[in-house]
């Protein structure tokens with residue numbers, strides 16, 4: 001029994017360390033951004049659940065720290081895409097950081113843990129935690145990220161469009177024309193959508 005307990009304690013600590021490492025990495029990258037208001041934005045993130053939130057309830061990154069992990073991965077893929085794009089894309093590194101790391105800031109204070117009854121391996125009923133949505137700022141998704149960010153920092157048009165339309169054609173079809181026009185006008189927005197998909201489906205985070 002003690003071994004069993006130790007195993008869980010050990011794994012819990014390992015997870016915490018992993019989350020701390022991700023948080024440190026995230027902040028190290030974000031602090032390269034020198035823009036008015038960035039410190040206040042970081043303060044907000046620190047006080048919120050951003051660094052322990054999952055990236056989704058059931059799909060990609062549905063574990064503690066999943067949101068930070070997903071955001072770093074999107075940033076890395078986006079950077080790679082910009083550098084290797086078939087078309088030259090002139091965009092400051094600062095914009096790639098803001099778009100990649102903060103496109104899903106809308107998921108801050110968005111999930112909560114609830115419990116349901118389930119049978120364990122021994123056939124005994126027990127309470128099992130799961131993530132559910134409790135949207136404290138019901139303002140959409142990409143548009144909500146833009147709204148939240150602009151409360152702290154000014155965004156360039158490229159940053160706004162890339163974050164607004166990062167969900168691509170999973171948006172309602174009434175938005176397809178605007179999405180297409182935005183991707184033509186700001187190719188970084190298209191690359192952001194692709195990077196988001198690749199983090200989710202190629203890396204599972």
Ligand SMILES: [Fe+2]
Nearest residue numbers: 103104166167
């Ligand atoms: Fe998203």
Ligand SMILES: [Fe+2]
Nearest residue numbers: 074103104196
């Ligand atoms: Fe995302």
